[in-house]
Amino acid sequence: MSFKSNFLWGGATAANQCEGGFDADGRGLANVDVMPVGPERLAIMTGHHKMLDFEENYFYPAKQAIDMYHEYKKDIALFAEMGFKVYRLSIAWTRIFPNGDELEPNEKGLLFYENLFNECHKYGIEPLVTITHFDCPMYLIKKYNGWRNRKMVGFYERLCRVLFTRYKKQVKYWLTFNEINMLFHGSFMSSGLYFDPGENELAIKYQAAHHQLVASALATKIGHEINPDNQIGCMLAGGDYYPNTCNPEDVWAAIKSNHENYFFIDVQAKGEYPYYALQELKNNNIKLDIADGDVELLKANTVDFVSFSYYSSRVAAGEKNAAEKTDGNVFASVRNPYLEVTEWGWQIDPLGFRITINQIYDRYNKPLFVVENGLGAIDTPDKNGYVADDYRIDYLRSHIQAMKDAVNEDGVDIMGYTTWGCIDLVSAGTGEMKKRYGFIYVDRDNEGNGSLKRTKKKSFDWYKKVISSNGEDL
Numbered sequence: 001m002s003f004k005s006n007f008l009w010g011g012a013t014a015a016n017q018c019e020g021g022f023d024a025d026g027r028g029l030a031n032v033d034v035m036p037v038g039p040e041r042l043a044i045m046t047g048h049h050k051m052l053d054f055e056e057n058y059f060y061p062a063k064q065a066i067d068m069y070h071e072y073k074k075d076i077a078l079f080a081e082m083g084f085k086v087y088r089l090s091i092a093w094t095r096i097f098p099n100g101d102e103l104e105p106n107e108k109g110l111l112f113y114e115n116l117f118n119e120c121h122k123y124g125i126e127p128l129v130t131i132t133h134f135d136c137p138m139y140l141i142k143k144y145n146g147w148r149n150r151k152m153v154g155f156y157e158r159l160c161r162v163l164f165t166r167y168k169k170q171v172k173y174w175l176t177f178n179e180i181n182m183l184f185h186g187s188f189m190s191s192g193l194y195f196d197p198g199e200n201e202l203a204i205k206y207q208a209a210h211h212q213l214v215a216s217a218l219a220t221k222i223g224h225e226i227n228p229d230n231q232i233g234c235m236l237a238g239g240d241y242y243p244n245t246c247n248p249e250d251v252w253a254a255i256k257s258n259h260e261n262y263f264f265i266d267v268q269a270k271g272e273y274p275y276y277a278l279q280e281l282k283n284n285n286i287k288l289d290i291a292d293g294d295v296e297l298l299k300a301n302t303v304d305f306v307s308f309s310y311y312s313s314r315v316a317a318g319e320k321n322a323a324e325k326t327d328g329n330v331f332a333s334v335r336n337p338y339l340e341v342t343e344w345g346w347q348i349d350p351l352g353f354r355i356t357i358n359q360i361y362d363r364y365n366k367p368l369f370v371v372e373n374g375l376g377a378i379d380t381p382d383k384n385g386y387v388a389d390d391y392r393i394d395y396l397r398s399h400i401q402a403m404k405d406a407v408n409e410d411g412v413d414i415m416g417y418t419t420w421g422c423i424d425l426v427s428a429g430t431g432e433m434k435k436r437y438g439f440i441y442v443d444r445d446n447e448g449n450g451s452l453k454r455t456k457k458k459s460f461d462w463y464k465k466v467i468s469s470n471g472e473d474l
């Protein structure tokens with residue numbers, strides 16, 4: 001036996017990438033809704049092209065997505081058929097508080113998730129809930145400047161109190177912010193921040209980061225107060241940086257990149273700002289607004305477990321060493337000549353998964369939860385609509401094997417594993433539908449055409465076998 005008998009196998013999604021129903025039952029508008037498909041997406045995502053509402057001549061895939069808002073019962077039944085023990089999903093903040101600063105929540109939004117959680121429990125599936133997966137109410141962005149403003153901590157706290165109280169009997173696994181380190185890279189997409197020309201972006205990002213870190217610690221505190229059984233985790237966009245060569249300049253560049261990556265989790269898991277971040281603030285003349293009590297709050301409310309996504313390792317090179325770049329989660333990486341890449345240029349590195357798992361465990365010594373991993377690929381259904389996705393099975397098999405090695409050979413404590421996009425959904429990076437991760441094919445294309453019909457892929461039966469054998473039969 002390698003994985004624990006209660007190992008949580010399952011899949012993961014995010015509200016804005018699958019629910020659709022963008023204005024159903026009183027839902028308000030969020031940053032993640034106004035991300036169109038097309039060449040402007042990257043500049044919008046990073047906060048350098050302002051898009052604060054729907055504009056003509058753009059296609060916004062999140063508006064309908066795969067319509068899980070209406071289809072969730074059927075989709076959860078399919079997850080149950082695969083034997084899921086856990087389903088990771090996120091709450092759309094604007095279903096609960098359409099503007100974000102209301103005093104009372106929207107009952108219809110609350111009811112939607114209550115029903116969804118009941119549906120999970122019907123099949124013995126434990127929900128793992130991401131409180132915010134990149135979303136931020138547009139109203140809060142326009143009126144308060146979003147996470148630049150300290151008031152956001154209070155709005156987020158109100159959301160958390162409502163969720164922890166209402167779902168006390170239904171949910172015990174929570175994540176405070178999805179890929180919190182994405183704030184530094186996809187600032188608008190992940191946190192609703194955009195920048196005017198000439199602004200000090202680094203200072204704005206650090207101040208917003210401080211607000212999110214305080215909000216996360218507060219969520220951990222009240223989550224434990226409301227239900228001591230709650231297990232609350234942080235969430236990192238993972239993937240360690242290798243040095244491009246053994247040139248010390250490259251090694252130093254890799255250390256710096258890893259520091260930037262781990263900064264948020266260092267605070268959430270260790271309870272204080274790491275020395276390198278304090279020095280970076282000093283070096284850049286950034287004076288953070290830290291309120292009375294923040295330092296103590298961060299210290300006293302560290303997370304119960306550390307969760308992360310892993311798609312790829314990354315490579316860093318010293319400034320003087322020119323190196324070819326490749327794509328991957330908005331994080332720049334030097335191209336690693338030892339690795340194959342996906343159709344989107346993401347490097348495939350199962351051993352890098354084991355390396356990343358070990359680095360994180362070594363750094364925090366807390367239980368780990370792998371909450372995203374998978375292959376985004378183009379699937380071509382045959383004439384019966386069937387997708388024989390052996391390439392996806394190969395990717396997942398090699399990564400699960402690497403995770404197994406981390407458990408068996410290295411002694412890492414891992415609570416569970418949820419593949420990303422267990423059902424095809426909208427890509428966060430590109431807004432495309434054709435970048436598919438699922439075990440379940442959804443008939444919808446990049447332009448929004450298609451019947452939305454769900455069809456099991458070959459990987460569906462494969463993953464079912466993996467789960468029923470608790471990871472023994474890959």
Ligand code: BG6
Pocket residue numbers: 014017178179237309329372376420426427428429430435
């Ligand atoms: C992670 C996000 O960055 O990677 C997900 O948490 C995202 O929201 C996933 O979908 C895969 O990225 P992409 O760009 O292929 O959708």
